[in-house]
Amino acid sequence: MGGDSAGANLAAAVAAVLAGDEARPKAALLMYGVFDFTQLGNAPPAPGMDPGTAAASREAFGMMMAAYLGTAPDPAALRDPQVSPLYAAAKLPPCHVVVGGADPLAVQAEALASALAAAGVPHEHFVDAGMPHGYLQMEFLPGARPALERMVAFLGRNV
Numbered sequence: 001m002g003g004d005s006a007g008a009n010l011a012a013a014v015a016a017v018l019a020g021d022e023a024r025p026k027a028a029l030l031m032y033g034v035f036d037f038t039q040l041g042n043a044p045p046a047p048g049m050d051p052g053t054a055a056a057s058r059e060a061f062g063m064m065m066a067a068y069l070g071t072a073p074d075p076a077a078l079r080d081p082q083v084s085p086l087y088a089a090a091k092l093p094p095c096h097v098v099v100g101g102a103d104p105l106a107v108q109a110e111a112l113a114s115a116l117a118a119a120g121v122p123h124e125h126f127v128d129a130g131m132p133h134g135y136l137q138m139e140f141l142p143g144a145r146p147a148l149e150r151m152v153a154f155l156g157r158n159v
Contacts, residue, residue, distance in 0.1 A: 001025035001093075002151075004136060008033025009085065012095075012112075016081050016088035025093050027158035029151050032099045032133055036086040037078045040065055057104040080132040087113035094122040096154040098147055100131025124154060 003011035008030040018024045034040055040061050069077060081088035095116055099109035106127055113125035128135065128143035135141045137150060 001027075002029030002031070003033070005030035005033060005134065009029075012085035012092060013082045013088075015093055016085050016091040019088075019091035027093050027155060030095055030109075030112070031136055032103050032105050033108060033112075034064070034084075034105060035108050036084045037065065037069065037073075037132045038075075038084060038110065039107070042066045043134045054104075057083070061104075064107045086112050086115050089121060090119035092116065092119075092121050094154075096124045096126075096151055098128065098136070098151070100116065100133060100135045100143065101127050101129045102131060103133040103135075105133060122158075124150070126150060 001011045001015050001086065002008070011028055012030055012035060015025050015028050065073065069083065077083055079087055081091075085092070089112065095112075097109050097113050097116075099106045108128070109125065113123060114123075116123040126147065128147055131141060131143040131147075136144050138144055139148075
């Protein structure tokens with residue numbers, strides 16, 4: 001199971017829900033997703049990010065949260081594993097977590113990788129230097145092809 005951006009959030013949430021089910025995924029590819037809505041927009045900007053881009057990211061995160069959970073989400077909803085799958089990390093299958101180093105969501109990937117490690121869930125975590133959000137869909141960028149090859153190898157080892 002896998003997804004990128006919002007799809008990574010959904011894939012992780014569904015994988016956690018299916019943890020005890022016969023249909024449980026054997027592995028998850030989680031690409032530059034939001035895994036903890038409690039921290040969305042609260043993290044410092046990515047290293048080297050200019051202040052204008054950081055401000056735009058905070059604004060985008062606010063719009064994303066409002067679209068997903070409303071303008072005044074219940075704090076309990078933010079911790080619901082179906083919204084913030086980081087809180088169900090122990091239920092996830094082996095995961096390949098990838099993000100670009102210039103992506104404001106890099107802190108989300110790091111937090112999920114830490115939660116997976118603490119739960120003893122096998123995982124790989126890659127931060128591709130200088131790559132922006134969505135870079136895997138842009139094969140002309142230097143980090144895209146190696147990241148895709150790592151994902152194929154991960155699936156070969158886990159499925």
